[in-house]
Amino acid sequence: MNFAAVFPGQGSQSLGMMDDLAFHFPIVKETFDQASDVLEQDLWQIVTAGPEELLSQTMITQPLMLAAGVATWRVWLSQDGSMPTATAGHSLGEYSALVASGTIDYATTVKLVGIRSSLMQQAVPEGKGGMAAILGLDAEAVIEGCAKAANGQIVEAVNFNSPEQTVIGGESDAVDRAMQVLSEMGAKRAIKLAMSVPSHCSMLKEISADMAEALAQANFAKSDIPVLHNVSADTCGSEESMKTTVAEQLYKPVRWVETIHALESHGADTIIEFGPGKVLFGLNRRINRKLGNLTINDMASLEKALTAAKG
Incomplete structure (x- = not known):
């Protein structure tokens, strides 16, 4: 099986979404704790105990979903899961893909997502x-x-x-x-x-300069695993162009249909969604039925994906 790893964004969060994997794998809570230390906020307490309405606030949802995607990826690696032919993430999930590919370290990505979510929340007043x-x-x-x-x-x-x-x-x-x-x-x-914020529309163009400034300070490593970006449904040829593309993602649309087809062009015969919910699983099935389609969000789905990967 040659698979592409994809990561969900906002909209897949739910209270207790990581409980099953966390019960079996301490690395799940450890991943949330690392993000909590960076942001000085107890994300694990929020995701396990709520309150539930807090989960839908952009400044909370985005770090939670980053941690969830990376934690699920780390569980996969801990079980000798194989490496993907390429990665991609839907909206905020692109940051999880950048971590999984080895392009950005996790702590730096948590900081970037904290900045991103804060900028977005401030850009559009509640109800506007x-x-x-x-x-x-x-x-x-x-x-x-x-x-x-x-x-x-x-x-x-x-x-x-x-x-x-x-x-x-x-x-x-x-x-x-x-x-x-x-x-x-x-x-x-x-x-x-x-x-709470209309993502990927021109209402957010003004804040992209601030996001670009934050990205300019981050170290992007060269990776052997391609990352396909929402803005282009393609890879970037340089660190500079990658940073520009990630900043532009704030106000440009997510080209997910094209991304799934492009992942097939990168050699994937299966798409595995790493993280809570099954949003991408459902979308991917409607886009390209030729591709295998799996999701990892609990112990049963992890075992199914590991079995499929081993043939």
């Missing part, structure tokens, strides 16, 4: 932005509908998740109008998402 999932329309139709609904405000296609699922984001009123327009254009469903 929104996101919605549009089901049953192709991407071009969604882009067209957003343009019709904008009326001088920002609303854009921000996540191209599958052939029939595109997420839109922008100013709250414009998102609401776009949901109505897209429903009239034939969308099967338009679902408002519980996200």
